[in-house]
Amino acid sequence: MGELKVTCEPEDVGLDSARLRRIDAHLAPYVGDGRLPGWLVLVSRRGEIAHLSTYGFRDVASRAPVETDTLFRIYSMSKPITSVAVMMLYEEGLLELTDPVSRHLPAFAEMRVHDKGPAAEPVRIWHLLTHTSGMVYGFQRASAVDELYRRAGFDRGAPRGMSLAEAVDRWAELPLLFEPGTQWNYSVATDVLGRLVEVVSGRPLDRFLSERIFGPLGMDDTGFWIGEEDAGRMATLYSADRHRKAVAMDTRGAELRRPSFLSGGGGLISTAGDYHRFTQLLLRGGELDGVRLLGPRTVAYMTRNHLPGGADLEDFGRPVFAEVSYAGMGFGLGFAVVQDAVRHRTLGSEGEFSWGGAASTTFWVDPAEELTVVFMTQLLPSDTHPIRSRLRQLVYQALV
Numbered sequence: 001m002g003e004l005k006v007t008c009e010p011e012d013v014g015l016d017s018a019r020l021r022r023i024d025a026h027l028a029p030y031v032g033d034g035r036l037p038g039w040l041v042l043v044s045r046r047g048e049i050a051h052l053s054t055y056g057f058r059d060v061a062s063r064a065p066v067e068t069d070t071l072f073r074i075y076s077m078s079k080p081i082t083s084v085a086v087m088m089l090y091e092e093g094l095l096e097l098t099d100p101v102s103r104h105l106p107a108f109a110e111m112r113v114h115d116k117g118p119a120a121e122p123v124r125i126w127h128l129l130t131h132t133s134g135m136v137y138g139f140q141r142a143s144a145v146d147e148l149y150r151r152a153g154f155d156r157g158a159p160r161g162m163s164l165a166e167a168v169d170r171w172a173e174l175p176l177l178f179e180p181g182t183q184w185n186y187s188v189a190t191d192v193l194g195r196l197v198e199v200v201s202g203r204p205l206d207r208f209l210s211e212r213i214f215g216p217l218g219m220d221d222t223g224f225w226i227g228e229e230d231a232g233r234m235a236t237l238y239s240a241d242r243h244r245k246a247v248a249m250d251t252r253g254a255e256l257r258r259p260s261f262l263s264g265g266g267g268l269i270s271t272a273g274d275y276h277r278f279t280q281l282l283l284r285g286g287e288l289d290g291v292r293l294l295g296p297r298t299v300a301y302m303t304r305n306h307l308p309g310g311a312d313l314e315d316f317g318r319p320v321f322a323e324v325s326y327a328g329m330g331f332g333l334g335f336a337v338v339q340d341a342v343r344h345r346t347l348g349s350e351g352e353f354s355w356g357g358a359a360s361t362t363f364w365v366d367p368a369e370e371l372t373v374v375f376m377t378q379l380l381p382s383d384t385h386p387i388r389s390r391l392r393q394l395v396y397q398a399l400v
Contacts, residue, residue: 004068004273008048010398015043019398020051026394027387031056034245035385036360037238038066039377040272043395046370047280051398058235058378061248068272071226071234072376073255075266075357079190081278082264083129083334085197085208087298094200097126097333101192104199107172114145114175125196127180128189129333130306134176135187142318145177154188158261164205167261168195177318184307184317184331194264205262216291217281219274224267225258234269235376237359240384249380266358272376275363279372282353282365303353303367305330305339312339324388346389347396362388369399 010017023041030036038056042049054066089095095104100122102109111119113134127133136142138149139156152174153159158167171192177185194205201208206224214222226234234255238246255269281288282303285296307316313326313336328343329336335353338344354364360379365372373395375387 004042004049004052004271004276006049006052008050010050013045013048013050014400015045015050015398016400019400022398023051023391023394024053024055026390028055030385030387035240036377036379037236037246037248039375040066040068040070041391042272042276042374043398044276044280044372047283049276058233059248060236060238060246064232066235066376067233069221069233070376071221071230071255071269071271072361072378073235073237073357073359074268074270074275074361074376075359076190077270077275077355077357077361077363078264078266078268080282080334080355081209081213081268082190082194082197082205083302084294085205085213085264086125086129086193087294087302087333088212089197089200091295091298095125095196097124097129099125101125101128101196104196105168105172105192107169111172111180112175113179114143114148114177116179119176119179121180123176123180125193126306126333128193128196130331131184131186131189132181132307133187133189133192134178134180134183134185135171135189135192136177136185137187140186143177145175148174149188157263157266161260163260164191164195164198164262168192181308184313186318188265190265190334191263194262197264205264206258213293214274216293217274217277217288219270219277222268222270222274224262224269226255226269228256231256235378237378237380239380244384246379272374275374275376276372279363279365279374283367283370283372302333303335303337303351303365304332305337306332310339312343346392348392356382356388358382360384360387362391364392371395371399 040054043051058066058070123133136145138154237249286294286299313329328340330339338352349368352366356362360382363374
């Protein structure tokens with residue numbers, strides 16, 4: 001959709017230029033001392049890009065810089081996109097949020113709860129959207145069920161050569177951590193939703209997302225893999241060593257071929273410009289540049305707290321790692337939602353919704369302030385540095 005660039009003077013949309021420069025001043029030392037390879041920050045208000053900065057390298061060894069069209073693995077920032085796909089099918093009357101998942105994926109017909117026996121409540125679509133299904137991630141290493149996932153080959157992603165359909169059927173054979181709807185636990189649930197999209201729509205997940213979301217929105221650089229012609233734009237993936245410094249990982253060109261496991265929960269590659277368009281779609285209630293993917297009431301419904309009794313993740317969630325405080329934070333249909341900014345202990349607005357990815361990427365949308373932010377980098381794991389909370393402080397202090 002053309003070159004990504006600043007489209008206004010910050011002061012024209014209520015932002016202070018000098019205060020915005022504090023963002024870059026704070027983040028630059030992360031590259032200088034090796035904590036991050038490089039980064040990109042995009043701050044938009046009232047539909048205008050007010051601040052766009054890049055720093056450091058998409059590949060440290062070759063000194064190739066982060067540029068505005070650099071391609072990043074967005075990992076769990078794929079989840080809101082897959083959740084939007086599900087709600088598009090919902091708006092077409094092809095499913096209901098209360099549907100037992102087994103209505104569409106028969107393997108889920110007889111789920112069991114670990115140490116308890118048959119589940120009293122079926123896993124429903126809204127359980128998957130809210131991460132209250134009782135499913136887990138093997139990499140969390142927080143429960144006996146996590147261990148069962150790892151033994152089945154599901155530490156990160158799926159075993160080599162396994163398809164999404166095969167993975168989902170295998171997960172359905174593993175026990176749930178708890179009765180559906182009784183707790184929140186981050187999990188492979190959104191990957192199950194990706195398979196649901198395939199079954200309900202009758203087309204592979206990559207094709208559905210391309211035809212129904214990426215194409216219409218002009219997100220031309222977003223997908224599960226890239227072509228050889230774009231390999232030079234791909235950022236190298238880094239992991240943190242014991243000193244929390246970035247060390248390059250060898251991904252062996254995996255991003256250059258279509259994966260057998262199409263992960264709607266964490267498989268997408270994108271650019272800041274493409275993801276910015278996705279945030280604008282959400283900020284504008286499901287419409288962008290004359291293209292409407294969702295109705296405004298659906299987006300508003302998705303971005304409310306759906307945890308029972310208005311609970312927050314601190315009280316309702318399992319004690320797993322978190323990059324930001326769970327206090328005052330609820331969860332909607334694919335997004336974390338700030339419901340009590342004071343309890344959250346970070347500058348922001350009630351109703352702000354967000355999520356992030358394993359390689360330290362993040363985004364948020366603040367309807368009250370008409371504000372969106374996208375941050376891109378490539379460092380595993382995402383809780384290595386307190387970037388997400390600091391970035392919120394630095395963005396909100398610039399609002400005048």
